[in-house]
Amino acid sequence: MSKPVKAAVFGTGSWGTAFGMVLADAGCEVVLWARRAGLVDAVNSTRTNPDYLPGVELPRNLRATTDPAEAARDADFAVLAVPSQTLRGNLAEWAPLLAPGTVVVSLMKGIELGSAMRMSEVVQDVAGIGAERIAVVTGPNLAREIAARMPAAAVVACTDEAVARRLQAACHTPYFRPYTNTDVVGCELGGAVKNVIGLAVGIADGMGLGDNAKGSLITRGLAETTRLGAALGADPLTFSGLAGLGDLVATCSSPLSRNHTFGTNLGKGMTLEETIAVTRQTAEGVKSCESVLDLARRHGVDMPITETVVDIVHEGKPPVVALKELMSRSAKPERR
Numbered sequence: 001m002s003k004p005v006k007a008a009v010f011g012t013g014s015w016g017t018a019f020g021m022v023l024a025d026a027g028c029e030v031v032l033w034a035r036r037a038g039l040v041d042a043v044n045s046t047r048t049n050p051d052y053l054p055g056v057e058l059p060r061n062l063r064a065t066t067d068p069a070e071a072a073r074d075a076d077f078a079v080l081a082v083p084s085q086t087l088r089g090n091l092a093e094w095a096p097l098l099a100p101g102t103v104v105v106s107l108m109k110g111i112e113l114g115s116a117m118r119m120s121e122v123v124q125d126v127a128g129i130g131a132e133r134i135a136v137v138t139g140p141n142l143a144r145e146i147a148a149r150m151p152a153a154a155v156v157a158c159t160d161e162a163v164a165r166r167l168q169a170a171c172h173t174p175y176f177r178p179y180t181n182t183d184v185v186g187c188e189l190g191g192a193v194k195n196v197i198g199l200a201v202g203i204a205d206g207m208g209l210g211d212n213a214k215g216s217l218i219t220r221g222l223a224e225t226t227r228l229g230a231a232l233g234a235d236p237l238t239f240s241g242l243a244g245l246g247d248l249v250a251t252c253s254s255p256l257s258r259n260h261t262f263g264t265n266l267g268k269g270m271t272l273e274e275t276i277a278v279t280r281q282t283a284e285g286v287k288s289c290e291s292v293l294d295l296a297r298r299h300g301v302d303m304p305i306t307e308t309v310v311d312i313v314h315e316g317k318p319p320v321v322a323l324k325e326l327m328s329r330s331a332k333p334e335r336r
């Protein structure tokens, strides 16, 4: 019998834990790395993650450790599931622990502030490994639904299709259906910008603007994501797939989405401070709206919805004023 695939998951939050379950259900031996010993003890002794996925029973072939070296040892895949803005610092510690053959997998949907780098670029920069050893998992994958083993499709992207296929096999279960893609740039941008559009739709929902506004924001949000992608060399068709439209639909319709909920609270009139205070998990779009806009400006791409989100979230512009400005932009053809 062949040895089981070993996966280390760095980050025992909502998605790290839920994706660890997917890998375990697909037959991998999974080790989660967590910062806090208390959480590691809970995972190993009660087979639950009470902080992030209360009430969900974890598979037997999944355990946790606070020791990154133990997690990384002999791993076929090192899966990264920490907030995007902490990745650089975290990976500086973990990269020396990775074996030369380990494939690094990013679950993160963000753009780094300051550098405007995608997560796979940060991995390349910090770990010094080639693009053929870096993969991305993205798509409409709300962690709580996946942890309940509700059906979903996803994209596993790597410039090396053979590596994408290996990862596909490692995370394919009866309820989780991964498709391969070699357009890493498009897949990462789809995930990162959808969080920003999710904030915009949440704000509109909080303001009670209705479903036409939601449909309009999703579609025009996808248009500006596609423009950015085209400028960065992505395949525009990626954005009509799971990493683009699929993820937007899930995030923008679900009360489980942190970005959508964050936006809804702002749209209802909460201040930024109040909204942050009631948000317990990572809402990536809050920081990444600024780095996405930075990236767009570096490439001369117009992203009016993203700009509006930055104005509301970081410049304190009242949503009603921002809406008026967005609606009174000059008339344009739908495609340009």
Ligand SMILES: NC(=O)C1=CN([C@@H]2O[C@H](COP(=O)(O)OP(=O)(O)OC[C@H]3O[C@@H](n4cnc5c(N)ncnc54)[C@H](O)[C@@H]3O)[C@@H](O)[C@H]2O)C=CC1
Pocket (backbone or CB within 6 Å): 011, 012, 013, 014, 015, 016, 035, 052, 081, 082, 083, 084, 086, 090, 107, 108, 109, 110, 141, 142, 143, 144, 280, 281, 282, 284
């Ligand atoms: N939750 C979801 O449904 C999905 C999340 N994602 C993406 O996955 C990434 C992780 O998100 P979640 O797991 O949902 O977030 P989370 O907030 O549930 O968990 C984040 C984890 O990172 C750890 N962490 C926080 N700061 C850290 C630091 N400075 N150093 C090391 N670890 C730190 C936390 O302790 C926690 O274990 C994000 O980029 C998110 O956009 C992608 C798809 C689905």
Ligand SMILES: O=C(CO)COP(=O)(O)O
Pocket (backbone or CB within 6 Å): 109, 139, 140, 141, 142, 143, 195, 198, 247, 250, 251, 256, 257, 258, 259, 260, 282, 283, 284
């Ligand atoms: O990316 C997600 C679903 O695919 C999760 O969205 P939130 O981070 O907004 O919860």
